[in-house]
Amino acid sequence: MFHVAKATFIRNTRVMIRAYPWSFVIGHIFSGVYTVLFAFFAYHYVFAGQLDENFAHLAGSSDYLSYAILGGAFYAFAVSTLMNVSRSLITELREGTLEAVLLTPSLRRGYFLGNVAQQLMRTLFEFSVIVLVGALFGLTLSQTNVWSAVLVWILSTGAFFCQALVLGSLMLWFRDTYITQNTLFAVMAFVSGVTFPIPYLPEWVQPLGLIMPLAPALDAFRQCVIQGAPLHAVSPQLFHMTALSLVYLVMGVWGIRRMEKRVMESIFG
Amino acid sequence: MKQLGSLLLAEIIKEHRHSFHSKMIYFSLLVWPVINFVTAYYSFAPFQMGADSPLARFISYEQLPLFLLTGYLGYIFYWCLVQSSWQMSFERQAGTMEMIFISPVNRLAFLYGRSLSSLIEGVWLFFCFVLLALFFVDGIQLSGWWAPPLAFLILLVSAIVWGGFLCVLFLFSRDASFLYTVLDEPMLIFSGVRLPPMAFPVWAKVISFCFPLTYALQLIRELLMEGATLQAMLPSMGLLAAVLLVLVTATVVLLKLAEKHMKKTGNMVMY
Numbered sequence: 001m002f003h004v005a006k007a008t009f010i011r012n013t014r015v016m017i018r019a020y021p022w023s024f025v026i027g028h029i030f031s032g033v034y035t036v037l038f039a040f041f042a043y044h045y046v047f048a049g050q051l052d053e054n055f056a057h058l059a060g061s062s063d064y065l066s067y068a069i070l071g072g073a074f075y076a077f078a079v080s081t082l083m084n085v086s087r088s089l090i091t092e093l094r095e096g097t098l099e100a101v102l103l104t105p106s107l108r109r110g111y112f113l114g115n116v117a118q119q120l121m122r123t124l125f126e127f128s129v130i131v132l133v134g135a136l137f138g139l140t141l142s143q144t145n146v147w148s149a150v151l152v153w154i155l156s157t158g159a160f161f162c163q164a165l166v167l168g169s170l171m172l173w174f175r176d177t178y179i180t181q182n183t184l185f186a187v188m189a190f191v192s193g194v195t196f197p198i199p200y201l202p203e204w205v206q207p208l209g210l211i212m213p214l215a216p217a218l219d220a221f222r223q224c225v226i227q228g229a230p231l232h233a234v235s236p237q238l239f240h241m242t243a244l245s246l247v248y249l250v251m252g253v254w255g256i257r258r259m260e261k262r263v264m265e266s267i268f269g
Numbered sequence: 270m271k272q273l274g275s276l277l278l279a280e281i282i283k284e285h286r287h288s289f290h291s292k293m294i295y296f297s298l299l300v301w302p303v304i305n306f307v308t309a310y311y312s313f314a315p316f317q318m319g320a321d322s323p324l325a326r327f328i329s330y331e332q333l334p335l336f337l338l339t340g341y342l343g344y345i346f347y348w349c350l351v352q353s354s355w356q357m358s359f360e361r362q363a364g365t366m367e368m369i370f371i372s373p374v375n376r377l378a379f380l381y382g383r384s385l386s387s388l389i390e391g392v393w394l395f396f397c398f399v400l401l402a403l404f405f406v407d408g409i410q411l412s413g414w415w416a417p418p419l420a421f422l423i424l425l426v427s428a429i430v431w432g433g434f435l436c437v438l439f440l441f442s443r444d445a446s447f448l449y450t451v452l453d454e455p456m457l458i459f460s461g462v463r464l465p466p467m468a469f470p471v472w473a474k475v476i477s478f479c480f481p482l483t484y485a486l487q488l489i490r491e492l493l494m495e496g497a498t499l500q501a502m503l504p505s506m507g508l509l510a511a512v513l514l515v516l517v518t519a520t521v522v523l524l525k526l527a528e529k530h531m532k533k534t535g536n537m538v539m540y
Contacts, residue, residue, distance in 0.1 A: 037458055046468045050317040050323055052318065
């Protein structure tokens with residue numbers, strides 16, 4: 001399994017460096033910087049730093065800039081993990097290598113592990129840039145509980161990976177990446193508390209946030225970074241995330257298997 | 270001229286069939302803007318609202334929904350075109366780029382045809398927007414019966430010019446998708462889609478004046494929210510026209526350069 005993972009990791013990294021070096025570096029840095037800029041502009045220039053009186057209570061802190069910047073950074077992290085892992089098979093299909101991947105006796109687990117590892121490297125880079133730029137624009141990191149934040153980060157990668165499996169099988173089912181992924185990302189940004197606390201939403205929308213791993217992951221991560229909460233303080237969120245991951249994992253593994261069969265029969269048959 | 274027209278039409282039909290193969294996309298073109306609009310509306314929730322909010326220096330609280338709605342309408346118009354030019358990279362991957370450049374097609378017709386293919390989604394989007402705004406959102410103040418058609422025309426023309434310009438940029442490299450990030454998201458921040466550009470510091474204002482969307486949105490808000498007369502809008506119209514003229518010139522020049530570049534590297538598919 002690790003052979004396959006390593007090979008996939010190396011191949012993806014080479015593709016990234018040789019074919020898309022600019023898209024990789026500039027694309028990821030920029031999208032992070034915008035998130036930060038937007039929060040900064042809204043807070044300082046448009047609203048002159050005046051917050052709603054409920055905000056501190058709902059967000060657990062009155063530090064809006066840290067709240068929004070972490071939200072944006074974590075959202076970017078979730079989106080790129082979801083996108084690159086779920087798109088991997090359909091990209092192979094488009095580039096003409098899917099047949100080769102499916103015909104080799106390599107383990108699919110290893111293939112996805114390699115993809116995730118490569119993805120992890122990229123998002124880590126992207127995330128650090130956003131946090132660095134964010135620190136210049138008002139993100140406070142002085143209270144951060146580093147170890148619990150890192151652990152939440154790693155657990156969330158797992159959760160997003162499980163969700164990506166489901167998304168990937170949907171993509172193969174519809175033979176489309178565009179509509180499927182963008183609809184999911186738009187809904188995620190709306191219901192998971194990325195730029196505003198979830199309780200501001202109308203009550204009937206709020207349950208949607210419960211099925212997105214991003215919501216508990218972000219909540220836990222913010223508590224660890226902004227308030228320096230230890231790991232046991234965010235255990236409800238971590239349980240929530242683990243439960244979601246398990247459900248998505250079962251659905252995703254089943255879905256990917258079915259789709260592989262379907263693709264084999266309908267395309268290469 | 271007749272030939273040019275048929276080339277344009279052929280490119281529109283091709284591009285439309287290519288990206289609108291399923292009916293789902295019409296649905297998504299309405300659903301995404303609605304979700305994004307609602308998200309933008311709620312992202313103002315953490316701030317102090319109401320009459321004494323600092324926001325009132327730029328827009329009144331009642332007009333905020335309409336402000337965001339017009340902003341997103343303009344943004345989606347432009348965004349469709351950014352997407353379509355980004356799909357130029359598929360033209361490379363599929364190997365059709367070479368065929369197009371070997372054929373005696375007018376290059377400009379090819380570029381603007383691609384942009385124009387978003388006409389159909391633009392019309393339907395605009396129609397839904399006007400209905401929404403008329404029935405559900407307060408603060409609408411039209412300059413006259415001609416304001417909505419004029420707003421549509423302004424959006425359409427400026428978006429097509431912008432789209433043609435982007436398509437040219439994507440001709441240079443397979444690795445141009447970073448431009449998508451460079452040009453798409455700043456448009457969202459700096460053009461006044463969600464935040465009034467008047468609130469920005471000077472350096473940000475300078476950036477916002479580089480995007481034609483800034484001028485187009487200014488005009489559309491004057492038409493639909495302020496009830497401005499045609500005469501009052503002349504300066505902004507002149508500005509938009511000047512910016513569009515610069516963009517068209519740049520498109521023509523870059524197109525020539527791109528073709529030269531491709532002839533020199535000898536490969537339109539790989540690089």
